[in-house]
Amino acid sequence: MHADFAVLLDSWDLALHADGYSPRTRTSYRKAMTLLAVWLAEHHPDTGPEDVTRDLIRAWIVELRERTSSGTARSYFPGVRKFYRWAIEEGEADTDPTEGIRTPPPNDPRTPILTVEQIRALLAGCDARTFLGRRDAAIIYVFVDGGLRLAEVAGLALNGVDTRERMLFVEGKGTNRSGPRRRAAPLGVKAARALDRYLRERRKHPYAELPQLWLGDRGRATLGSDGVKRMLVRRAEQCGFHLHPHMLRHTWASAFREAGGNEGDLMVLGGWRNRQMLDRYGKVAAASRAQEAYKRLAFGDRI
Structure with a gap:
């Protein structure tokens, strides 16, 4: 991933820890951002945190939904949104590329019931x-x-x-x-x-x-x-x-x-x-x- 992502992810995780987020939530959030950063490195090399646009976030969500499921995209998106809100507060980003993007809709699970x-x-x-x-x-x-x-x-x-x-x-x-x-x-x-x-x-x-x-x-x-x-x-x-x-x-x-x-x-x-x-x-x-x-x-x- 881009070097700036690697640095900021550690700082962000420290901030989440200080704010009382559970280890499970922090792991989930970090995984979401890591997946996004790796995807950007593969498809849009040299794209750092400040270079991410709304269209790139949407393209990543589309690939997640097609490759995995809508539920996966829905579970990862809040982590990305949280990262960029933190980045703006810390002065590491000027704009939030997740602004205006709706959380992906949930799957329509049909868990069977027992007789x-x-x-x-x-x-x-x-x-x-x-x-x-x-x-x-x-x-x-x-x-x-x-x-x-x-x-x-x-x-x-x-x-x-x-x-x-x-x-x-x-x-x-x-x-x-x-x-x-x-x-x-x-x-x-x-x-x-x-x-x-x-x-x-x-x-x-x-x-x-x-x-x-x-x-x-x-x-x-x-x-x-x-x-x-x-x-x-x-x-x-x-x-x-x-x-x-x-x-x-x-x-x-x-x-x-x-x-x-x-x-x-x-x-x-x-x-x-x-x-x-x-x-x-x-x-x-x-x-x-x-x-x-x-x-x-x-x-x-x-x-």
């Missing part, structure tokens, strides 16, 4: 007589009954579980500046019973005194996000279908709406702060509901 039969198959594969069977059944119930994200499930603490009140206390997504978002996630009776069974078996574990809710096997003290994901994938493969953990959250949201739950309650329970994600979650469920409704009202069947 009741598939979820029952997952649970049927968990032997209730063993520690692993009870633990994995409890994890599956927490996903489908609590609507939690993968990181939220993996991050549950022992003192955040109240089986008597059928409640989980969750630390959700947040930032270094605002902190984690905390919320209470209610559970049904079957989910609470699955957790109770696991907790009774958990008392016999060598690492039972640890604060983390999910304990490991084969000498492992705890079960993290990767372990939870691998468990779900493995059990789904044994049942003959593909599963990604986020499909369980989609399934939960769809089932809540199908049962008559309103959107406002769903936003609170799911830990969303705006309708954008809620709308995206609802598309698959809406299509499914429309198809089922038409099967009941099919015009051809009334001829």
Whole structure:
């Protein structure tokens, strides 16, 4: 890349660090600017930070969308915009080439949802007589009954579980500046019973005194996000279908709406702060509901 980009990226990263941005955000922002700088070096040699124009930014976005996806372009563009706003404040640039460019639109994801039969198959594969069977059944119930994200499930603490009140206390997504978002996630009776069974078996574990809710096997003290994901994938493969953990959250949201739950309650329970994600979650469920409704009202069947 152009030498000026290399110098400014280090200074910018230091500024982001000082402003309290998380390591993950800083890594994402820096990756976006690095990709842009490398692309400029390949297609427009000798183009430094001050030479970048709006047309060059747009050309880079177009290539990103064609080579990867609209979602990738959407995730990288804020980093480029942030860099140039910082560069102007620091006197390293006179104009912002991202000004007037809209953030690329999101993809229209169609994450599938699981059927009741598939979820029952997952649970049927968990032997209730063993520690692993009870633990994995409890994890599956927490996903489908609590609507939690993968990181939220993996991050549950022992003192955040109240089986008597059928409640989980969750630390959700947040930032270094605002902190984690905390919320209470209610559970049904079957989910609470699955957790109770696991907790009774958990008392016999060598690492039972640890604060983390999910304990490991084969000498492992705890079960993290990767372990939870691998468990779900493995059990789904044994049942003959593909599963990604986020499909369980989609399934939960769809089932809540199908049962008559309103959107406002769903936003609170799911830990969303705006309708954008809620709308995206609802598309698959809406299509499914429309198809089922038409099967009941099919015009051809009334001829």
